[in-house]
Amino acid sequence: MTDTAxxxxxxxxxxxxxxxxxxxxxxxxxxxxxxxLAMWVFLGSDCLLFGALISTYLLLRHRFVVGPGPKDxxxxxxxxxxxxxxxxxxxxxxxxxxxxxxxxxxxxxxFLITTSLLGMVFIAGQVYEFTTFVREGLGYTTNIFGSxxxxxxxxxGAHVSIGIVFLLSLFVMSVRGKLGVERAETVxxxxxxxxxxxxxWILIFTIVYLIP
Amino acid sequence: xxIVEQQAPQLELTTGGPATIRPLGGMTRPQATTGWxxxxxxxxxxxxxxxxxxxxxFFFAIGGFEALLIRLQLxxxxxxxxxxxxxxxxxxxxxxxxxxxxxxxxxxAFMNYLMPLQVGARDVAFPRLNAxxxxxxxxxxxxxxxxxxxxxxxxxxxxxxxxxxxxxxxxSHGMDFYAIGLQLTGIxxxxxxxxxxxxxxNMRAPGMTLMKMPVFTWMGFVTQLLLVFALPVISVALFxxxxxxxxxxxxxxxxxxxxxxxxxxxxWIFGHPEVYILILPAFGIVSEIIPVFSRKPIFxxxxxxxxxxxxxxxxxxxxxxxxxxxGMGPLSVAAFAMSTMFIAVPTGVKILNWLATMWGGKLxxxxxxxxxxxxxxxxxxxGLSGVTHAVAPSDTQQTDTYYIVAHFHxxxxxxxLFGFIGGLYFWWPKVxxxxxxxxxxxxxxxxxxxxxxxTFGPMxxxxxxxxxxxxxxxxxxYGFEFWNMVATIGAFxxxxxxxxxxxxxxxxxxxxxxxxxxxxxxxxxxxxxEWMVPSPVPAHNFDEVPTVSHLDEFWHRKYGEDATGKVVRxxxxxxxxxxxxxxxxxxxxxxxxxxxxxxxxxLIGYGLIFNLAFxxxxxxxxxxxxxxxxxxxxxxxxxxxxxxxxxxxxxxxxDGHDDDGExxxDGHDEEPVSVGAGTGATGEEAAxxx
Numbered sequence: 001m002t003d004t005a006x007x008x009x010x011x012x013x014x015x016x017x018x019x020x021x022x023x024x025x026x027x028x029x030x031x032x033x034x035x036x037l038a039m040w041v042f043l044g045s046d047c048l049l050f051g052a053l054i055s056t057y058l059l060l061r062h063r064f065v066v067g068p069g070p071k072d073x074x075x076x077x078x079x080x081x082x083x084x085x086x087x088x089x090x091x092x093x094x095x096x097x098x099x100x101x102x103x104x105x106x107x108x109x110x111f112l113i114t115t116s117l118l119g120m121v122f123i124a125g126q127v128y129e130f131t132t133f134v135r136e137g138l139g140y141t142t143n144i145f146g147s148x149x150x151x152x153x154x155x156x157g158a159h160v161s162i163g164i165v166f167l168l169s170l171f172v173m174s175v176r177g178k179l180g181v182e183r184a185e186t187v188x189x190x191x192x193x194x195x196x197x198x199x200x201w202i203l204i205f206t207i208v209y210l211i212p
Numbered sequence: 213x214x215i216v217e218q219q220a221p222q223l224e225l226t227t228g229g230p231a232t233i234r235p236l237g238g239m240t241r242p243q244a245t246t247g248w249x250x251x252x253x254x255x256x257x258x259x260x261x262x263x264x265x266x267x268x269x270f271f272f273a274i275g276g277f278e279a280l281l282i283r284l285q286l287x288x289x290x291x292x293x294x295x296x297x298x299x300x301x302x303x304x305x306x307x308x309x310x311x312x313x314x315x316x317x318x319x320x321a322f323m324n325y326l327m328p329l330q331v332g333a334r335d336v337a338f339p340r341l342n343a344x345x346x347x348x349x350x351x352x353x354x355x356x357x358x359x360x361x362x363x364x365x366x367x368x369x370x371x372x373x374x375x376x377x378x379x380x381x382x383x384s385h386g387m388d389f390y391a392i393g394l395q396l397t398g399i400x401x402x403x404x405x406x407x408x409x410x411x412x413x414n415m416r417a418p419g420m421t422l423m424k425m426p427v428f429t430w431m432g433f434v435t436q437l438l439l440v441f442a443l444p445v446i447s448v449a450l451f452x453x454x455x456x457x458x459x460x461x462x463x464x465x466x467x468x469x470x471x472x473x474x475x476x477x478x479x480w481i482f483g484h485p486e487v488y489i490l491i492l493p494a495f496g497i498v499s500e501i502i503p504v505f506s507r508k509p510i511f512x513x514x515x516x517x518x519x520x521x522x523x524x525x526x527x528x529x530x531x532x533x534x535x536x537x538x539g540m541g542p543l544s545v546a547a548f549a550m551s552t553m554f555i556a557v558p559t560g561v562k563i564l565n566w567l568a569t570m571w572g573g574k575l576x577x578x579x580x581x582x583x584x585x586x587x588x589x590x591x592x593x594x595g596l597s598g599v600t601h602a603v604a605p606s607d608t609q610q611t612d613t614y615y616i617v618a619h620f621h622x623x624x625x626x627x628x629l630f631g632f633i634g635g636l637y638f639w640w641p642k643v644x645x646x647x648x649x650x651x652x653x654x655x656x657x658x659x660x661x662x663x664x665x666x667t668f669g670p671m672x673x674x675x676x677x678x679x680x681x682x683x684x685x686x687x688x689x690y691g692f693e694f695w696n697m698v699a700t701i702g703a704f705x706x707x708x709x710x711x712x713x714x715x716x717x718x719x720x721x722x723x724x725x726x727x728x729x730x731x732x733x734x735x736x737x738x739x740x741x742e743w744m745v746p747s748p749v750p751a752h753n754f755d756e757v758p759t760v761s762h763l764d765e766f767w768h769r770k771y772g773e774d775a776t777g778k779v780v781r782x783x784x785x786x787x788x789x790x791x792x793x794x795x796x797x798x799x800x801x802x803x804x805x806x807x808x809x810x811x812x813x814x815l816i817g818y819g820l821i822f823n824l825a826f827x828x829x830x831x832x833x834x835x836x837x838x839x840x841x842x843x844x845x846x847x848x849x850x851x852x853x854x855x856x857x858x859x860x861x862x863x864x865x866x867d868g869h870d871d872d873g874e875x876x877x878d879g880h881d882e883e884p885v886s887v888g889a890g891t892g893a894t895g896e897e898a899a900x901x902x
Binding site for chain 1 (some may be wrong): 245337338402406407409410413414416417420440442443444445448449452455456459460461462463465467469470471474478481540679839842892
């Protein structure tokens with residue numbers, strides 16, 4: 001790290017491909033843009049957020065005094081489908097990033113809106129799942145399993161929802177012609193967030209639903 | 213937020229005049245009527261640092277007042293000034309205020325002001341996020357303190373053990389304010405930490421490798437990394453507490469199978485890194501002060517850096533030593549006892565290095581140096597009593613006695629606060645352009661040292677005698693009377709001492725106004741880059757970003773070796789320092805949105821506690837302002853993507869930093885540019901500069 005300081009020679013015009021105009025393309029000491037580095041640091045921080053939430057869930061899930069417990073409510077085939085939908089959205093997200101790097105704004109737009117629709121399907125599935133659980137008698141305050149379960153999956157759902165808002169914002173920018181190749185890195189940085197949220201879901205799905 | 217964080221808006225100084233005219237007198241500026249708005253919208257890391265410091269001193273007055281009230285109650289047996297309930301609120305709010313609203317923001321003040329300067333940057337990586345951090349911290353701190361007027365302050369102790377904090381045992385709204393207020397200050401610190409981590413990693417001047425960074429910047433960097441990873445854990449704990457209190461979640465409901473240790477673990481996984489978050493910036497400050505006033509380079513620079521990093525890592529493996537009395541089992545106790553003894557090693561390395569720096573040096577006992585030595589000695593006492601806590605059988609006896617209170621005041625007050633006060637004296641001329649009185653400063657130091665030891669020294673004895681902490685009164689006949697009276701007298705000596713400090717600030721400023729004395733860029737013959745720019749620091753920091761070839765770059769520009777290898781002065785500080793007269797430096801323009809977003813957040817908090825309608829209003833404000841911020845200004849539809857030639861940012865710099873549109877601040881004597889007016893101009897600038 002100590003020897004990676006790269007400094008732009010101001011007299012040299014930056015390479016238009018490596019440093020397209022409009023991108024925050026200044027030389028930084030690490031070579032990563034500030035925005036991308038900030039996103040990585042934030043995701044590192046968010047790991048601890050989910051780490052603490054998952055630990056809380058693991059500690060509390062079997063300690064409930066009155067039911068229903070995990071075995072009584074989980075519908076693993078249903079959640080597997082919605083998990084697959086969310087994971088599939090990572091693919092469309094990656095395709096959106098690839099498209100914008102090639103300058104294909106139209107395809108990028110398509111993949112962005114597809115990603116957000118898949119995210120919305122996942123959230124809709126979560127809402128359906130939550131209402132079903134409540135109908136089956138598992139409210140937020142019913143027992144300690146309910147409190148821990150809804151808090152953990154709720155925080156993940158909030159992350160996905162914020163991601164959807166960003167996706168729609170990017171889509172609107174793209175429609176208005178403000179999301180060209182010069183902003184490819186913005187899409188890429190958002191992609192980091194989206195993939196992170198998906199990876200967290202793999203953990204949650206495994207730990208909460210699959211491991212008895 | 214980061215995803216749409218655009219390049220900060222850019223503006224040329226419209227006057228084109230020298231940016232050095234910058235009377236950084238805080239709220240004392242003569243053009244106050246036009247000035248205050250510019251402080252609300254500033255994105256300049258230096259002004260934000262000053263506001264952090266000012267707010268911290270304001271909260272210090274509140275927390276200090278609470279401490280005096282506590283000592284009044286305990287001065288004599290069977291004190292009856294307040295009820296047990298009010299006493300609970302006093303010690304809780306005293307602790308919360310001092311830790312979260314005084315020491316953390318004082319550290320943030322120094323780190324915000326100094327770290328960009330010490331690495332040779334024009335500003336932090338994200339100036340508007342930096343402004344948001346400050347306003348969010350202030351919003352959280354003020355919200356927390358409004359609880360006094362809305363049903364009573366928090367009363368569960370600063371570490372708020374469950375289930376004492378549930379609505380059953382704490383029915384007032386105090387703990388709600390605690391949970392939500394600290395959540396806001398936590399968001400503020402997290403955002404600020406990401407910002408400064410990126411700044412240090414990415415915005416160093418040419419040649420400024422990591423191992424050429426000043427020790428203060430290194431310690432600040434470790435602190436920010438600790439914040440990045442520790443804060444989410446306390447965020448989760450505070451969310452659980454909020455949901456438990458407001459929505460009846462069962463996390464701490466023992467009758468529903470809850471384990472009260474969950475809170476203790478979550479809190480201390482944050483809480484122990486937190487104590488290093490409090491102390492490491494102060495360690496950094498004395499590591500700057502001691503070499504300057506010993507006329508020697510820091511002894512063992514790599515050891516200083518790596519011991520700081522070691523503390524940063526090991527700080528994660530010792531949290532459960534706060535819980536030896538919780539019954540968590542002999543294996544855990546043994547493991548954490550050993551790791552706790554081990555963490556004393558890197559701290560001891562630091563103490564030895566400071567001593568070795570002073571050893572054989574030409575010591576110059578200025579006020580900052582006295583406070584630095586005060587930290588070394590007082591922190592050593594606190595550190596030694598800390599090692600006694602690592603001995604679990606002994607700690608089991610001391611838990612929840614005044615011995616613990618003595619210990620953590622020796623490390624937080626005698627350590628962190630002594631360091632910060634020394635830093636204030638040291639950098640005051642750099643920040644405000646005038647010196648503080650040395651005479652009053654020495655009075656301040658000696659009275660504080662005496663008052664501090666009178667107050668907290670006796671608490672060791674009281675604790676070992678078995679006096680429990682957090683009891684609102686005690687009965688006569690247990691041998692507690694004498695030392696409690698001594699401690700109360702000591703507390704008032706501290707009050708006198710801090711009054712001397714306040715008088716020093718006021719009188720030094722007044723005498724400077726009457727008879728201005730030019731302090732020059734380098735009043736102490738210092739070593740690091742921030743002394744290479746004029747005092748007070750111009751808005752754009754560096755005329756020309758320096759190319760760094762040494763640790764202590766500034767010193768190496770002033771001193772060289774003669775033919776016999778003897779160190780000789782080759783230039784004065786004023787000759788080497790920059791003039792601060794660069795023109796047309798690109799600076800980010802101020803923004804309203806950080807303030808608006810931060811103003812919406814406590815509304816959400818009040819709404820959750822009292823009426824969800826408020827929360828809806830707050831949420832709408834936050835979301836709309838966040839979008840306005842995100843689309844300001846590069847995505848402004850009015851902005852045309854022309855390519856006007858302007859290489860001003862490149863012309864003087866010779867580096868890649870000043871043209872990234874994220875350095876500097878607005879010219880401080882100008883009206884803040886309104887958002888509407890700013891977007892047109894900045895859109896053009898940003899588009900063409902990109």
